Amino acid sequence: MFEGLTKWARTRSPWVYHINASSCNGCDIELVASLTPRYDIERFGAILAPSPRHADVLIVTGTVNAQTKDRLKRVYDQVPEPKHVIALGACAVSGGVFKGCYNAGQGIQDVIPVDMFIPGCPPRPEAIMYGVLKLLGAVK
Amino acid sequence: MSESLLGQLQTYAAQSNSKVSMPRKGETFIEVDQDHIKDFISHLVNDFRILHLATITGLDLGENIGIIYHLSQDKDTIYVRSIVPKAKSTAVSIVEVIPGAILYEMEIHDLFGVTFTGNPWINQKLLLPDNWPADLPPPLLKTSKPAEIRKRLQLEVERK
Numbered sequence: 069m070f071e072g073l074t075k076w077a078r079t080r081s082p083w084v085y086h087i088n089a090s091s092c093n094g095c096d097i098e099l100v101a102s103l104t105p106r107y108d109i110e111r112f113g114a115i116l117a118p119s120p121r122h123a124d125v126l127i128v129t130g131t132v133n134a135q136t137k138d139r140l141k142r143v144y145d146q147v148p149e150p151k152h153v154i155a156l157g158a159c160a161v162s163g164g165v166f167k168g169c170y171n172a173g174q175g176i177q178d179v180i181p182v183d184m185f186i187p188g189c190p191p192r193p194e195a196i197m198y199g200v201l202k203l204l205g206a207v208k
Numbered sequence: 209m210s211e212s213l214l215g216q217l218q219t220y221a222a223q224s225n226s227k228v229s230m231p232r233k234g235e236t237f238i239e240v241d242q243d244h245i246k247d248f249i250s251h252l253v254n255d256f257r258i259l260h261l262a263t264i265t266g267l268d269l270g271e272n273i274g275i276i277y278h279l280s281q282d283k284d285t286i287y288v289r290s291i292v293p294k295a296k297s298t299a300v301s302i303v304e305v306i307p308g309a310i311l312y313e314m315e316i317h318d319l320f321g322v323t324f325t326g327n328p329w330i331n332q333k334l335l336l337p338d339n340w341p342a343d344l345p346p347p348l349l350k351t352s353k354p355a356e357i358r359k360r361l362q363l364e365v366e367r368k
Contacts, residue, residue: 134337134361170347170354171337171361178365 078124078150079204081113085123085147089140089176091130094190095157099127102193109197112204120146125203128180131159131166132173144180152203153182156196158189213256217286220248237287242300245277245290250305252279258286264312266320268350273320275299292322301326321346337361 088096102109103116117123120143132140144153155176158164166172176182183206186199214230217238221228226239240248252258258281267274269291277288292299301324302309313324314334324330333340336347341360345352358364 132363134339134363137363138339168354170352170357171363173358173363174365178363 075208079208081115082124082152082200082204083117083122084114084125084127084200085117085120085143086127086129087120087140087143089128089130089132089136089160091157091159095129095160098190098193099129099156099196102196107193107197109200112197112201114200120144121148123147123151125152125154125200126180127154127156128160128176129156131163132176132179133166134171137173137179140176140179152184152207153180154184154186154199154203155182156186156199157191158187161185161187164189216256234284235287236284237289239289239291242290242292245288246300246302246305248288249277249279249302252286252288253305257281261306261309261312264309264316266316266322266348268320268348270350273297273322275316275322277302297321298323298325300324301330303327319346319348321349 086096086099101107103114114125120126124147126144126147128140130136144151153176155161159166160176163172163174167174173179184199184203186195188195191199214236217228217236220226221238224240224244226241228236228238230236258279260280262278262280262285265276265278267276272291272293275290275292277290279286279288290299299322301313303313303324303326310327310329311334313327314329314332316322317324317327317330318333318335339361344357344360347354347357355364
């Protein structure tokens, strides 16, 4: 009985925590645009959580590098189960333009497991909303 | 650029056996050796009031490392080029003349391994990650291999 209840609550109010793993801020601005009234992802219950310990969904932007790798892993470990990760933007998906640089990785899936990839440089707010809703549909 | 400054630069170049060239309007290149770089920059700053150091860039020339000081005034840019042999890899700091150069010199030390004598922060890291192994070569030298550096930093992961 409680399982159904928690799943119902979780899919109707996914709390989002955003972490910037050395992004250029392009994706971060688009994510903010999707949260603010024009696109308003909050009508699906998704609000920004102040701490990863309160979050259900972790949204990661930017290419992972030697400096942010361990920090990203630590933040991921703080998110309580069940947790979902969205890689937002070309850099988080594959390394983007920084791929091949001496200190850049090849996307965040080498560091933490990823449930949803949203490509684009930066992705449009519609794409971000589509990705989040698709992830919620999969969780259901 | 004022005619007097260009004339002075040409006189300096003739005296010190270096080259001054102006390939395009507003862009002047001058080569200065390391022993005179501090005096020359302070001459530009104090006597000609060229106060804006846009940046300092490094260049791997094979045997040597080129250090280019980009100074600008209004629409003119003066590129002061200086050459440091890779075997020695030490240069004279201009922090006493232009305090803002401290970060540019740290950047060149991080990425090209040139030590600037007189820069108080030169042994601190600016851009490289905290876990950077001390025995790795500076990353922007042509001889260093990005793939090997990534392996050492544990960024190369086998994909299934």
